[in-house]
Amino acid sequence: MSYIPADYSSTAPSPSDWVNQNNSDRSSTYSVVVFFFLALHIPIGVIMKQNPMLAAVHAFGSLGIGLLWLAIDRQPFKLIYITAYITGSEVLWRASNAPIFWEFGKYAVSLLLALAMFRYHKLANASKLGLMYFLLLVPAIALMPTFDREAISWSLSGPFSMAIAIMFFSTVHLTNYHLRRLLLALCAPVVGLAFLTAFETISAGTIAFRASSLSVTSAGYGPNQVSSILGLGALAVLLYIFSDQDGYISLKVILVGLVIWLGVQSALTFSRSGLWTMLGSIVGASGFLFRDSRSRINFLVTGIGVFFIVAYLVYPSINELTNGTLETRFLNTEPTGRLEAIAADLQAFQDHWLTGIGVGQANDYHDDLGLAAGVHTEYSRLLAEHGLFGFGALLMLFFLVVQRLRLGLPPLEKAFIISVTVWALLYMTHAAMRLVAPSLMFGLGSAVFSEYEDPVERTLSEGGSNG
Secondary structure, eight states, X not given: OOOOOTTSOTTOOOHHHHHHHHHHHTSHHHXXXXXXXXXXHHHHHHHHHHOHHHHHHHHHHHHHHHHHHHHHOSSSHHHXXXXXXXXXXXXXXXXXXXXXXXXXXXXXXXXXXXXXXXXXXXGGGSOHHHHHHHHTTGGGGGGSSSOOHHHHHHHHHHHHHHXXXXXXXXXXXXXXXXXXXXXXXXXXXXXXXXXXXXXXXXXXXXXXXXXXXXXXXXXXXXXXXXXXXXXXXXXXXXHHHHHOTTOOHXXXXXXXXXXXXXXXXXXXXXXXXXXXXXXXXXXXXXXXXXXXXXXXXXXXXXXXXXXXXXXXXXXHHHHHHTTTHHHHHHHOOOOTTHHXXXXXXXXXXXXXXXXXXXXXXXXXXXXXXXXXXXXXXXXXXXXXXXXXXXXXXXXXHHHHHHHHHTOOOOHHHHHHHHHHHHHHHHHHHHSTTSSSHHHHHHHHTTSEEOSOSSHHHHHHHTTTOOO
């Protein structure tokens, strides 16, 4: 059975028309369209910050568009784009004080992907490891001293969204064409958040920089989450550059500038997690990028360019701006209380190894020990709250990672799978599952990638069949 992405109907143009459209896609006009799509989210972000009700409209509107595409499209690609867009928007909504429930992003993505499995008849072929991973965590609800819906939601909405994402994406085939649009959809709202952090940093006047995370440079919201999503935005742009090997230089220049800007704003939050997680993801992917000659050149040119701009122009300037505090902060490897929290979780696991202490109880356990740090590491939380069942859930994730490492894919596709997997795994070491981002990223690592560059090549290679 031939495959043509659903972005195009059965009345699609002929193969020759596809070639013309592809040439247009590679024109300088396309660079302008991408630039304005990303830049449009600067005023959107400002409006949302000034009017939280409009931020709620944006949130529910995004979900509504996803439901609409789910109803009318024959294939799930636009739906996938909107889940990426919601993922990129989650921190922007929170920073804008949108009057929506806290876990809106996780439930919105879970709802869309779960419905998509039924709509596109994918449930039977979905990976069962994702389902097993979540089901192992359910019994710990019975150990809670009282039924607490918010505690259950806070602890299990992340694993639930990850399970759904793993199941859905294990049935999906993505081309580089779809990948690039997914990455743009993810990055666009992050641009809006980056502008808010920059604007509020500039308008704050004199800032007392210190060797700890700063709310004033994080758009008034949690520096850890802001830093992480800005770092994810920078990673998304880099992956776009690496996957778009034949793209116009003008677009790549714009995107390299965007990577640097997002990286600077992430650094200025003084939360180290965003940049280190992003860099760890790139390092994980680099070995595979070097195996392909075209990817290697693209990677080296981009990497060397970004390194020299940052090392000799950007970093000295922002380090001087912060009176050297930025360098002190990032050279400090102290994990700010996380090791103590992990030790407490492991102690809880040792004392309650079979069943754990119950869903949502790790924070209370930390309080009883006099620790100010809450739950930050998902792996130790699973052991503390779920005991042996949590260990089983970790094994499910381990098996999924091993499967991905053993996939016989071309280097570029393998690099993408490893990069999103590593990003999710690293994020969960320092921020548990506070955002939907690690769920979607880890889920994306389960997707199957096509060797074709875009729908044009696939259409031509299959003679335009729509069988």
